[in-house]
Amino acid sequence: MTTEKSEILKLNNNTFEYELKQAKGPVLVDFWAEWCGPCKQMDPVLGKLAEELAGEATIAKVNVDESPALAQKYGVQSIPTFLVFKDGVEVSRKSGVTSPDGLKMLLD
Structure with a gap:
């Protein structure tokens, strides 16, 4: 797994499906x-959430x-967009x- 110090995964076209599974x-x-x-602006919020959860x-x-192919596949038209x-x-x-x-x- 590709993780940063805050345990936030960095995903791309090659790793997305695998990491979700x-x-x-x-x-x-x-x-x-x-x-x-x-x-x-969301970076510290996500870092804190990663630690908490x-x-x-x-x-x-x-x-x-x-x-960009992932953004297109999931219909992301504005950022930040959060998908669960x-x-x-x-x-x-x-x-x-x-x-x-x-x-x-x-x-939840």
Whole structure:
């Protein structure tokens, strides 16, 4: 697995499907870009959530500039967009800056 210090998975076209299948529990995927101010605003929120939910849920990121096919496949038209997958199937989504509680609600 590709993990950063905060245990946020970095996914791309090659690793997305595999990591979704390997994950235990729900997976929250943040579709983002380096140039996106609101996306950067969400970084500390996601880091905190990853620590808080370690072992219960997986937090992951997809850079839409590096993996545009994934963004297109899942109909991501604005960023940040958060998709939640359970057993490899999308179960919920939300776009825009979101509170930690809002993200937790998506995961439930």
